[in-house]
Amino acid sequence: MELSECFEEPFLIVNVSQYIERVLAFSFISNEYLLTVHQEHLSVYNLSKEYPRFNRLDPSTEPVPVYQLALPGICHAAGLHRSGSLDHIPGPPPIPPPPDATDALPIPSFIPEKVTSTSFEDGTAAWRGEEVPFYEDPSRNILAVNLIRYVGHWPRVASTMGMTIIIPLQRLVDFAEETVAKSAVDAIRIAAKHAEAQPEAQGKAAAQMHSELSRVQPLETPHHYPIFELARLERQRGVELTRAGRSATTVPGHGSVWAPRKPRCFQPARWLKHALVFNQETHGRPYDYRRSIVSGSRFVSSIEVREGKRLFQLIEFNPTWVNALERRLACPARDVRVHKVVKCGYPMFHPVEQNWETEGLIVPLIFGEGVAANDDSDGSDEGPTDSLPEIHFGSGIEEYNFPPLPPLATPGSTPIIPPPPNKSGAGLRPTEVDSSEHSWYGWRVARCGEVKYAWKVIQTSRDIIALDVAIQEGSLIYTAVSVCACACMGCWF
Amino acid sequence: MHTFVCDSEEIQYKIQLYYHGYVDAPRTATSSYMDRRMHLDKLRHQWVITEPTQNGRLYLSSTFYVLEGGLFAMLGRSSNCFFITRNQGPSRGIGPLAWKTPSLDFKILTFGMDPTVNLLAVFGVTEMWVDYSSSMKFRLVTRTLNRDKKHVMQIHLLTLTDCTPCPLAALPVFRFSGFPDHRYIQDAWSKILISGPWLGLTWREVLDSNWERLLIWNWKSGNICLVWSYLNVLRNRS
Numbered sequence: 001m002e003l004s005e006c007f008e009e010p011f012l013i014v015n016v017s018q019y020i021e022r023v024l025a026f027s028f029i030s031n032e033y034l035l036t037v038h039q040e041h042l043s044v045y046n047l048s049k050e051y052p053r054f055n056r057l058d059p060s061t062e063p064v065p066v067y068q069l070a071l072p073g074i075c076h077a078a079g080l081h082r083s084g085s086l087d088h089i090p091g092p093p094p095i096p097p098p099p100d101a102t103d104a105l106p107i108p109s110f111i112p113e114k115v116t117s118t119s120f121e122d123g124t125a126a127w128r129g130e131e132v133p134f135y136e137d138p139s140r141n142i143l144a145v146n147l148i149r150y151v152g153h154w155p156r157v158a159s160t161m162g163m164t165i166i167i168p169l170q171r172l173v174d175f176a177e178e179t180v181a182k183s184a185v186d187a188i189r190i191a192a193k194h195a196e197a198q199p200e201a202q203g204k205a206a207a208q209m210h211s212e213l214s215r216v217q218p219l220e221t222p223h224h225y226p227i228f229e230l231a232r233l234e235r236q237r238g239v240e241l242t243r244a245g246r247s248a249t250t251v252p253g254h255g256s257v258w259a260p261r262k263p264r265c266f267q268p269a270r271w272l273k274h275a276l277v278f279n280q281e282t283h284g285r286p287y288d289y290r291r292s293i294v295s296g297s298r299f300v301s302s303i304e305v306r307e308g309k310r311l312f313q314l315i316e317f318n319p320t321w322v323n324a325l326e327r328r329l330a331c332p333a334r335d336v337r338v339h340k341v342v343k344c345g346y347p348m349f350h351p352v353e354q355n356w357e358t359e360g361l362i363v364p365l366i367f368g369e370g371v372a373a374n375d376d377s378d379g380s381d382e383g384p385t386d387s388l389p390e391i392h393f394g395s396g397i398e399e400y401n402f403p404p405l406p407p408l409a410t411p412g413s414t415p416i417i418p419p420p421p422n423k424s425g426a427g428l429r430p431t432e433v434d435s436s437e438h439s440w441y442g443w444r445v446a447r448c449g450e451v452k453y454a455w456k457v458i459q460t461s462r463d464i465i466a467l468d469v470a471i472q473e474g475s476l477i478y479t480a481v482s483v484c485a486c487a488c489m490g491c492w493f
Numbered sequence: 494m495h496t497f498v499c500d501s502e503e504i505q506y507k508i509q510l511y512y513h514g515y516v517d518a519p520r521t522a523t524s525s526y527m528d529r530r531m532h533l534d535k536l537r538h539q540w541v542i543t544e545p546t547q548n549g550r551l552y553l554s555s556t557f558y559v560l561e562g563g564l565f566a567m568l569g570r571s572s573n574c575f576f577i578t579r580n581q582g583p584s585r586g587i588g589p590l591a592w593k594t595p596s597l598d599f600k601i602l603t604f605g606m607d608p609t610v611n612l613l614a615v616f617g618v619t620e621m622w623v624d625y626s627s628s629m630k631f632r633l634v635t636r637t638l639n640r641d642k643k644h645v646m647q648i649h650l651l652t653l654t655d656c657t658p659c660p661l662a663a664l665p666v667f668r669f670s671g672f673p674d675h676r677y678i679q680d681a682w683s684k685i686l687i688s689g690p691w692l693g694l695t696w697r698e699v700l701d702s703n704w705e706r707l708l709i710w711n712w713k714s715g716n717i718c719l720v721w722s723y724l725n726v727l728r729n730r731s
Contacts, residue, residue, distance in 0.1 A: 023707045027686060028693065031688055034691070034719070047718055049718075063719055
């Protein structure tokens with residue numbers, strides 16, 4: 001196609017309505033559904049629909065999702081992490097090599113047991129593993145949404161709060177399809193009513209409509225209001241109720257301002273019972289919402305919190321807890337299992353802010369020994385953890401003297417290795433992680449003799465995990481990117 | 494029936510696949526259901542013992558890369574081309590392979606790929622003479638009056654093998670109005686996701702960190718499904 005032809009029907013992206021919320025992150029649930037994360041809600045769009053072009057002067061042109069889920073609070077950053085691969089449906093064989101391709105990649109060689117500094121000096125990266133003849137099925141797995149929300153009122157933001165929502169993908173699709181079914185029922189009813197008003201249209205067509213109507217069962221869920229009803233309600237109210245659930249009023253001399261937020265027209269309680277939300281109070285420290293990963297049915301999040309002299313880190317979930325959530329009702333957290341506490345933890349969560357009955361499942365997951373974060377380190381087990389007897393805690397609380405906080409490391413930058421820990425790592429095997437070591441802004445640290453390793457998960461793809469790796473030997477620091485495969489997460493060294 | 498189910502390697506394999514949340518992947522090498530089941534058991538075991546099965550090296554000159562479907566694609570630091578490495582998969586008879594694509598003549602902001610359809614989607618910007626005289630629309634023109642040199646954003650749909658236009662794409666190059674300067678685009682916030690026929694692109698401007706844009710595009714048919722943009726209220730009021 002000629003270049004000029006591309007511009008025959010140009011598409012101009014304009015600045016759209018001010019009522020539209022930000023899109024913080026997005027991901028494809030499948031080839032049929034799109035999930036977007038906004039400041040106040042998650043939206044699911046059916047990609048088979050045709051959405052109108054935006055008109056900034058007409059808020060009604062905003063695309064209407066098939067389902068929405070209200071988020072507790074206003075979030076200002078988000079990251080999506082999903083399991084499985086997008087190409088989970090078996091497709092054609094792997095792509096053929098290009099005509100002039102050369103087998104430039106050397107035959108993989110085994111990394112020595114002890115990674116030497118020269119291994120990464122030339123800027124190489126290591127991959128490990130083997131491709132498997134099967135894919136993870138995303139429809140049965142989970143999706144993690146990491147969010148950051150402000151605590152307090154702008155500009156007096158007391159701190160930021162990291163929040164992770166775990167969503168079984170199949171449930172997400174189920175609810176979206178239920179909503180579609182509900183709209184189909186409405187459409188058929190309207191059509192049937194219209195047909196009854198016209199005698200000539202009665203007969204076979206009307207019978208067919210009633211037949212279809214009888215096959216589609218309307219939803220009888222008191223807490224589930226399809227977004228279609230919400231949209232219709234908003235249109236009736238005009239611009240008074242915006243998409244964000246807030247009302248815009250005009251103040252002389254100040255233009256349009258946002259009034260206090262109104263409750264949304266639907267309750268997400270039912271939906272949220274299939275999600276897991278837990279909060280991580282970050283006490284003002286930056287929360288890297290891109291850090292958690294989902295691989296397979298596993299969810300791993302490296303969440304650090306500095307609480308006085310204590311640092312708390314890294315949790316890993318067994319996939320069975322997702323299924324266990326299906327069995328929850330009275331106390332969902334009782335069905336949550338912590339598969340493995342990689343790093344000893346510490347309770348860092350404040351009591352839940354949301355009410356389970358009205359806001360859904362807000363689980364105060366607490367790792368470590370039972371000390372509430374707002375407790376004054378008296379070692380008591382008071383706090384919200386008392387109702388979570390089945391969470392397995394780590395080895396306890398460790399004291400650690402913190403130097404000044406380093407800047408947030410980003411992929412490609414030279415990581416900052418924390419100072420040596422209190423304990424000696426001598427005698428450790430390379431595959432062991434010194435429990436006395438700590439993580440730092442997503443960097444996990446281990447040592448093997450005098451060599452110290454730090455790594456950070458930066459990207460996952462199917463069963464492959466990319467890591468930023470830093471190696472410190474004496475005063476030298478080497479960095480590289482390591483690519484781990486074959487679902488051997490944790491086999492860093 | 495019980496004996497039939499228990500004795501059937503295929504059924505047992507399917508059960509194990511479903512139980513662990515996997516689906517079959519295309520294979521180039523034939524293997525028995527018993528072998529596949531053993532492989533599945535081995536994989537699950539790997540999650541427990543966390544021991545690597547193979548090791549290798551990739552040359553790394555940039556941290557601007559994408560991992561997808563066993564392929565590791567990395568943008569060269571200065572050559573504006575891609576270095577692609579295929580991870581080996583012995584169980585499928587796939588050997589390691591590496592190649593370099595031709596250089597592209599525009600500034601690359603981000604890229605994504607779908608190895609199953611040999612697709613490389615590159616989001617970039619190039620400087621062009623654009624005529625803005627027709628109100629909201631713009632078109633590419635030669636250097637005449639009413640001209641204005643702007644940076645035009647574009648998505649190139651190429652093949653992974655040699656960066657030629659993807660034959661499956663209805664529109665190999667998709668362009669839309671550009672920004673005054675590509676430096677206003679935050680590379681770190683640009684992201685491309687591909688799922689079947691859908692391509693999602695999001696990006697953000699430096700000057701307005703609250704301005705995210707999302708474009709969902711059916712790259713096979715060329716139709717735009719969804720466009721989401723945001724303008725900060727403060728910006729509007731100013």
